Amino acid sequence: MVGNGRTPSVKDVAAAAGVSLGTVSNVMNRPEVVSPATRERVERAMTELGFVRNESARQLRAGTSRTLAYVMLDGSNPFFHDVAQGIELAAEEADLSLFICTSNGRADREAVHLDRLMQQRVQGVLITPVNPDAPHLAEISRRGIPVVIVDRVAAGGAFCSVAVDDVLGGRIAVEHLAEQGHTRVAVVGGPESLGQVRERLEGARQIWAELGLPAEDLSYLPTAALSVAEGRSAGERLAGIPARRRPTAAFCANDLLALGLLQQSIGAGLRVPEDLAIVGFDDIEFAAAAAVPLSSVRQPRQELGRAAAQLVLEEAAGGRHQHQQLSFVPELVARASTVLRPKVF
Amino acid sequence: MVGNGRTPSVKDVAAAAGVSLGTVSNVMNRPEVVSPATRERVERAMTELGFVRNESARQLRAGTSRTLAYVMLDGSNPFFHDVAQGIELAAEEADLSLFICTSNGRADREAVHLDRLMQQRVQGVLITPVNPDAPHLAEISRRGIPVVIVDRVAAGGAFCSVAVDDVLGGRIAVEHLAEQGHTRVAVVGGPESLGQVRERLEGARQIWAELGLPAEDLSYLPTAALSVAEGRSAGERLAGIPARRRPTAAFCANDLLALGLLQQSIGAGLRVPEDLAIVGFDDIEFAAAAAVPLSSVRQPRQELGRAAAQLVLEEAAGGRHQHQQLSFVPELVARASTVLRPKVF
DNA sequence: ACGCGTGTTTGAAATGTTTCAGACGCCGTG
């Protein structure tokens, strides 16, 4: 409440309340040990001076911060924001702050962020990495900072990780299309360097074979990225195929692709799902909000983030910790883009 | 590179390199004053020990951190993420980290975040506040931490702010609809407690009157929030109006509303834009990606963030600072949801 | 030999908080 020069410190509060530094600290951290009378006096002094605890000093002494960090892969994909939301919820429960950074797919930005996070001595790092095997991840972990990989699986179990079973996801997507009677299906996605793309494709092929359908009727349409624009471009290529040979359904590795494909197809005069059925992956909010609501393989997005945060906290708490790879089960949400009269809206 | 117990400090580096603390510090902060030979020696020691600077200690001494913070209003609206992206860019240029928090429209969460940010002694706070006149904003500012309001205007010029001219936005949206020949238009948005909603509505009314159209033909359809779901609900209400009296066009206060309205209308069998033209606000990426690409009033989203960051940095730099309200000019992006054969795709 | 300036390095102080061993006062018990 005072407008003077510097921001007051514990020392100032102590002086104002007529007690020692230690007592002020006790009021903040162990209120039960200080007598009600002095506690009250100190608290009054604090509000009068407008005291705000200096977190750096706290942290310096304590050796550890009260923040978690999440390094996002792609800021333009709402999926990651939902994951972040889940993390934030868990962080809030543990009374921690969450630092959010974005690498936007660039390994160098990711490295810069990780370096800064180490300097801040964050309690733990959650990350959807550009490359799960990059050395700077191992480095940060070796320093004793818990690292949890989100939406990717760490090779060799070097870290904890939380992800969805992508192979299974691919299976249920294509199984659903087959159930709808489709016998020529395109899988859209890329680049193949992404483990997820490979696994979703793999799942699609597995079930296709198990259903006894001819391999050549499951085509693969590669894309350069998992974005709306790439979805549109895939749509153009699809539209270029003569109708008699064109796939009647597409499974996109991600909802952004699916939305792009949907838009382009409708623009080109195709009816969805009659001429082309589309199923996406992730089930972001905009999937349900599309003009033709999009069927999608649902990932428990918030749950993914929450679980990851819990793992990192568990590891940070110390004690015997065993790295574990959590795998969630995806489920298909059927909407109008694959079913004419869907049960679920 | 060593796997021993504790993380090394400057002291350890100094010992390893056979120099004093001060010299190590100089190597990091004023490399030009230390001789090449010792510098090299110190640097080797640093990498050998795997030294990582402790940011809390730096900050404690320096009195100020190297981070900016952005408190977002709504994590589920991509608009804010684009703004954040712009801020991040500016922060990166100034070699600062960006802390992102979300209030999700709750004043209590916002207060908690702001309190934490003060404890961290952030360099500046960018915020899209629940309520621009809330006392905790004034409080943080009085403590000498620069505050910039984003996407809202601070009443009474108590802070810097960066926003788009919402009245103008409302004008051009409705002007565009009128140009397309619409004479019955609905404005969709709410709650009216939001200044933006009021101003966009105001702009719509202004131009409507100036065009000499009867006031009763510009209806207002209130919503409880600016979300997809509310857009759908508005769509239902709209569809309930007999066709002869139903507006032929809608101006939504935000793209999420517009997308919800679009979906619901198409689902109900209306043709867009023939039966109902729709124009949104913000021009988020998903607006262009909708099955019927959405016309929208474009805000320079990244630019908004970048400008806000620059203002906060300017204020943090000290010197004579004059609070200013930056106002950007919105522009209409016409797409298929209002024009049958749009010039721009 | 002396003084001086230059370029480099040192040592100690300072930053704001937490922790912890000990001091202090007080009460009840032996």
Next chain:
DNA sequence: CACGGCGTCTGAAACATTTCAAACACGCGT
């Protein structure tokens, strides 16, 4: 009265860094 115990409070050390005045070494000109 001595003593221990308890509840409360104090003072100093510790945390890792930066800064700054002072020290130091060295060569140069006089």
